[in-house]
Each structure stands twice: as C-alpha cells, then as structure tokens.
Amino acid sequence: MGLKTWIACAALGATVVTGAGVAVAQDGKAAENAVKVRKAQMQIYAYNLGVLGAMAKGQLPYDAETATNAANSLAAASGMRIPGAWLPGTDSESFEGSRALPAIWENGDDVRAKAVALWEASTDLSDAAGMGLDEMKAAFGPVGGACGACHKAYRAPAN
Numbered sequence: 001m002g003l004k005t006w007i008a009c010a011a012l013g014a015t016v017v018t019g020a021g022v023a024v025a026q027d028g029k030a031a032e033n034a035v036k037v038r039k040a041q042m043q044i045y046a047y048n049l050g051v052l053g054a055m056a057k058g059q060l061p062y063d064a065e066t067a068t069n070a071a072n073s074l075a076a077a078s079g080m081r082i083p084g085a086w087l088p089g090t091d092s093e094s095f096e097g098s099r100a101l102p103a104i105w106e107n108g109d110d111v112r113a114k115a116v117a118l119w120e121a122s123t124d125l126s127d128a129a130g131m132g133l134d135e136m137k138a139a140f141g142p143v144g145g146a147c148g149a150c151h152k153a154y155r156a157p158a159n
C-alpha cells in the first residue's frame with residue numbers, strides 16, 4: 001500500500017474513535033489534552049500556511065527553501081493521524097473553549113474526507129513550493145480551500 005493510500009485509510013476521523021470504542025472523555029484531563037492536541041495540530045497548519053501566504057502576498061520575499069520547509073511541515077502535520085484528539089465528549093457544547101461542532105462526531109466519513117482533501121492539497125503544495133513563486137501560489141489556493149471547507153462545516157463561529 002502506498003503512503004497516500006495509507007493516509008487516506010488512516011487519516012483522522014471521528015468514526016475511527018467511536019468505531020474503536022474509545023471511551024467518552026471521562027475526566028477533565030483527558031478532554032483537555034484532546035482539545036489541546038488538536039488545536040496544536042491546527043496551529044502548525046496555520047503557522048506554515050502563514051509563511052507561504054506572506055510570500056504569496058509579497059510580504060515576505062519568495063525563497064524556495066523556506067517555502068519548501070513550510071509546505072513539507074504542513075503536509076507532514078496534515079498526514080498525522082491522531083484520533084484521540086477527537087475524543088467524544090469534547091465538542092463545543094460539552095467542552096468550554098472548543099469550537100468543534102458536535103456534527104463532527106455524527107459525520108465521521110465526511111470529516112475524514114475533508115482531512116484527506118487537505119492532505120492531498122498539502123502534498124501538491126509540497127511538490128510545487130520550491131518550483132517558483134507562481135507555482136507555489138497556484139498550489140496554495142486549494143490548501144486554503146480545504147481548510148475553509150472543514151471550518152465552514154465543522155467549526156463554530158468565534159464568540
């Protein structure tokens with residue numbers, strides 16, 4: 001099985017968690033850790049996308065090595081499978097400080113598809129990032145789109 005197929009099978013998904021019968025968050029510490037870890041993963045996405053976005057906007061000079069590092073980090077982070085970070089009982093209605101909508105735990109297949117879409121767009125960006133500013137910019141859009149598609153469906157608005 002190729003890496004891409006493996007990731008497609010293994011990418012984060014709420015059904016992985018519920019299907020495996022992992023216990024619902026029983027104590028505050030487990031819930032807190034789960035939310036912390038998934039937010040950390042998102043922060044790694046945002047940091048690296050920010051570097052590339054600044055280059056795309058001309059706020060940071062394009063540099064092939066810096067762009068490749070950022071894109072590779074984003075792709076690696078989006079390929080991380082951490083089902084425990086999506087512990088049932090840590091949705092926005094159950095856990096203060098979470099914006100993860102309860103719908104995530106009802107639509108595991110769709111959430112997983114959106115995570116895989118991000119991973120695919122990120123690996124394309126990884127391939128393109130070092131090839132020049134125009135190539136990087138062309139591959140950047142689909143990544144931003146993949147972030148937005150999941151947030152629109154599954155992230156509660158900021159208060």
Ligand code: HEC
Nearest residue numbers: 039042045046049098099100114115118146147150154155
């Ligand atoms: C599969 C769905 C999904 C994808 C894809 C996704 N996100 Fe998120 N993101 C979420 C959810 C759900 C939350 C809310 C988590 C919470 O508050 O518990 C979130 C939260 C965040 C946060 C806030 C983290 C914090 O510290 O509170 C940032 C920043 C973020 N995402 C950036 C990104 C970026 C950038 C991308 C694309 C490179 C991305 N996300 C892709 C679902 C996704």
